Amino acid sequence: MARTQAPTQWLTPAQQHAWRSFLLGSTRLFDQLERDLRVEHDLSLAEYEMLVRLSEAPDRRLRMAELASSVSHSRSRVTHTISRLEASGLVARAACPTDRRGVIASLTDEGFARLVDAAPTHVDGVRRYLVDVGDPGDFEAAGRVFAATASRLDPQCASAELGVSRG
């Protein structure tokens, strides 16, 4: 069992190039999407995502924890984000009837209207900056890669830690 730390397996030049492209591209992408939403609709990307999730939920309401896990943000972050959205009237808080700890965030009409306004800006950006810039097959491949990453890092599935660790 006295197995020493395995030597680091560095990235191949091709892998490193791809990794750095991703780093640079995603940095610029998020920057730009964020800026577009901020300038045109006074929303951050995180706020926009919350509005989207709420709009898709039954009755346009979701519990804080569900909201948090659906976008993989910390509960604390969701609390702060929702507080801002509540302050600007886009979201309302309500008590959860079945669990007295629970808090339900619901999209107001004003929030829905804002989302309808902002969506074209956002989708347009996603298309112009990402989806439509390269080969469609490549984009789908990227989707598969990140789906794998997402499930690899799914906090629910702690087994990933054990099964596939270093070695």
Next chain:
Amino acid sequence: MARTQAPTQWLTPAQQHAWRSFLLGSTRLFDQLERDLRVEHDLSLAEYEMLVRLSEAPDRRLRMAELASSVSHSRSRVTHTISRLEASGLVARAACPTDRRGVIASLTDEGFARLVDAAPTHVDGVRRYLVDVGDPGDFEAAGRVFAATASRLDPQCASAELGVSRG
């Protein structure tokens, strides 16, 4: 010229799925890489990236603006980040001999040592969370996609704004 706003071209279900996978996967990926570096080496990802760029530069020194553009961060952000790194002794500032406005950031020996320590943690994470979780061909495809995004959003190349805009 009274052409009205073109109707938004929404994402297809497949595109939307890929986009959301990317959003979720990259969120978790950056979170985890950040946490690993923070916990094991008390560095943020941004700080780590700076150290990497410096370590690769001739004489391990780079001007602030070059540093900024190589990682696509704002000059202000680079100022703040380098200030922190300087405060912890990993980087030193020096005046630029050829341009009296210029400031040169250089990696200290301590900074280099810290980077050598941290690199295995980081590369290991990149492999386990991203590079090795899916099909290698898919990963290279993702690299191409984000390279395209990066150049599409390259601040140097303002022509992109004109050539490929909405229409």
Next chain:
DNA sequence: GAGCTGTTGTTGAACACTCAACCAACTGAG
């Protein structure tokens, strides 16, 4: 139902980033 244990959501302080304003220094046209 008393006592654990884990979950839910909030809080406030510390930290990181953005943005606008600013000064100093370079550049090029006249």
Next chain:
DNA sequence: CTCAGTTGGTTGAGTGTTCAACAACAGCTC
């Protein structure tokens, strides 16, 4: 040379996120 315009870097205020601590509740065991 001079002036306008641009670039390089910093600053501080405002904003957003993290982190640890906490209170309230749920679910379980005995």
